[in-house]
Amino acid sequence: MAFFKPALIIVDFQEDFCPPNGSLAVANGGDIAPVVNQLLDLPFVVKVATKDWHPPDHISFASNHKDAKAFQTSITIQNPLNDEETETTLLWPDHCIQNTPGSQLVPELHINKITHIVEKGTDKRVEMYSAFQDPFPTPVSKSSLAHLLKSVGVTHCYVVGLAYDYCVKYTAIDAAKEGFKTFIIREGTKPVDPSPENIAKLETALQEAGVSLIGHEDAELKRIQNLPPPDAVASSHGI
Template identity: 55%
Template sequence: MTDPAFKPALLVVDMQEDFCPPNGSLAVAEGRDITPLINTLLALPSSTLPLKIATKDWHPPNHISFARNHGPQKQPFTDTTTITNPLNPTEQYTTRLWPAHCIQDTAGAALIPELDTTHLTHTITKGTDPRLEMYSAFYAPLANPRVSDSGLAALLRGAGTTHVYVVGLAADYCVRRTAEDAAREGFAAVVVEEATRAVEPAGWAACKAEMEAAGVRVVGWEGEEVRRLFRSGE
């Protein structure tokens, strides 16, 4: 039976070649292994999940998050850089530097072929501004004023979405920031734990606690929140 108070959407975050073994430049361990669960969610009927949205990092070659763009002395994973709001020089944040990844129109930026893209309703690109890091599929972490808004919040609201289910890569970066921004935007934000993987698995427990403190529910595949998806629309 359809529940009019439950209008979920699925966000499949960054299931791209560069984030997956064996050849990704920023491969997340076991990143490909979550695809069957994601495909199971994607196969749910449109009456259950009217919005099935994939996100893609879509970086220009000169993106600020690439260590190589800061000189040979800067190393990925260990070094950082400061990012300034291009519309407000007093607003800044520090971000980690990474290997070059998901460069526009390269094989590494493609969604992995195992992902069943036939059910996707939308694909959103992010990280397209070379000046800004953008883990979240909603916008960059700059608020005064907001910059690099992808339009995702408006898309979800336009469909009457109440719950946002977030899966994909990586749990401790883009999945986390996307889910936290979904909660910030007023949606019930749910991360399906078995359908994501972390860059740093050892820190996942602490990361999960911080997400939950920010209003995100991190749930199991066999839990009530996921079962609700399969029941809705029956």
């Protein structure tokens, strides 16, 4: 059998992204919990939960821009390290502010089975959908995720969480860029915009980036079921 060390990445399964009280709730976002918990029972080498972990003056919050409206106003962010690089982003309601109830992982998640927590979006100057780094070619903010995965020899990444068309999308694309064989498990994610047009565009972009889309009963996951329990990996919960 070819060398196979799989990792589970649970993206931003946090209170602010889930109904009924989340400030940026994804419709039916909490419904992914049974599938995510089922995956946590499998012998992945590492099981990572990522967290948006924003300062209150984060650039993506509409409240930090005069006359801006969440979900409506877009801004162009200039890379503070290279003024030739720019990114246009939609502004959002305040969400996942550090150490607030909305920033916490949802209680339905079996947190005791997670081996590592990785925080992202901590630099107020840049948007960061991906759990690996911000979108600039010259990155301003990078998380510890790539180093963590490579340090334990991960070969394959399986991605779930919120939201499918933002942080899950860009995390999976960056995982593929980092050289991991990458999968998104459809039942383990929900989109902000569920329209057929958006999903078709999203899935074309993922496939072009080398990301595979599978179901939670796909034969690909049965490979993991048959693995022996992983060697002990030092836990780094960050909380």
